[in-house]
Amino acid sequence: MEETKYVAYLRVSTQKQGYSGLGLEAQKEIIHNYLHDTIPISEYVEVESGRKSDRPKLKEALSQCRKEGATLIVAKLDRLARSVSFLSSLLESDVDIVFCDFPQANKMVLHIISAISQYEAELTAARTKAALQAKKARGFKLGNPEHLLDKHEKAIQNSIKTCKARADNNPNNRRAIALLRTLVKEEHTYQEMAEILNREGFVSSQGCSFTKSTVYKLIKRYNLLEDYG
The missing domain is CATH 3.40.50.1390 (Resolvase, N-terminal catalytic domain)
Structure with missing residues (x-):
């Protein structure tokens, strides 16, 4: 076939x-x-x-x-x-x-799932609109242009920091890093490291198998090459 x-x-x-x-x-x-x-x-x-x-x-x-x-x-x-x-x-x-x-x-x-998703999106939008109108009725000023950009940028930075902290504290990442330190010292290729991690039962922070791409990112994030440079 x-x-x-x-x-x-x-x-x-x-x-x-x-x-x-x-x-x-x-x-x-x-x-x-x-x-x-x-x-x-x-x-x-x-x-x-x-x-x-x-x-x-x-x-x-x-x-x-x-x-x-x-x-x-x-x-x-x-x-x-x-x-x-x-x-x-x-x-x-x-x-x-x-x-x-x-x-x-x-x-x-799929039709049923998409219908439910659209209904949830419309319901969320309606609730948000109602909440904003209620807040405005109580005298709050909405959408102050002087502070929106700063708040948006701060929110992005905070989100990035949160994601990085979550990755650093992830137990799967910690276990993989411990083994990668040895594999880097032994000068294995990224592909070889990924195969060893998968063979030994390690998984990524998202519970997936390792690829040479994910291995490279971990090594770069934790500066493992600099330890033995």
Whole structure:
């Protein structure tokens, strides 16, 4: 039988791609773990906000799927769309789609999930609007332009610090670093280090297998090469 070909579609928002829990690297790792030894023939990255429906990279990915007879693969369902109408029209297309977090989902299940997601998003927006109106009615001034930019930048910096602290304190990272110190001293390659970590049962901070990319990031983050430079 001919091996299934895949086209990967990854989506991030402009504000969150640098520090979100499901950034580009995490999506790539989820797809890599799902496909094992199979490598997507192409990879399309969409950078945009979550509510827009004009996704040029998705259209390009679907077009290549049709030309190559390939399947579109997405890390998680919510990376693709939360709009019922958009997802419904997509699922009615002639391209097969697989979601790594829900590979057994059929079209009916996906319609239900997207409907619930959209309802939750609309409910959250309505609650936020009502809360802001109530606050304004009590005399609070909303959206002071003199402080919004500073607060936004501080929020980003605090989020980055929190993510770094969480990574530093992660027990999986701590165990891996202990072994990596020895492997670096023994001058193993990144690929060899990843294979050793996986063989010994180590997992990354997200519970995934190690790749040479994740090994490189840990070594760079903790300056392990400088210890033996």
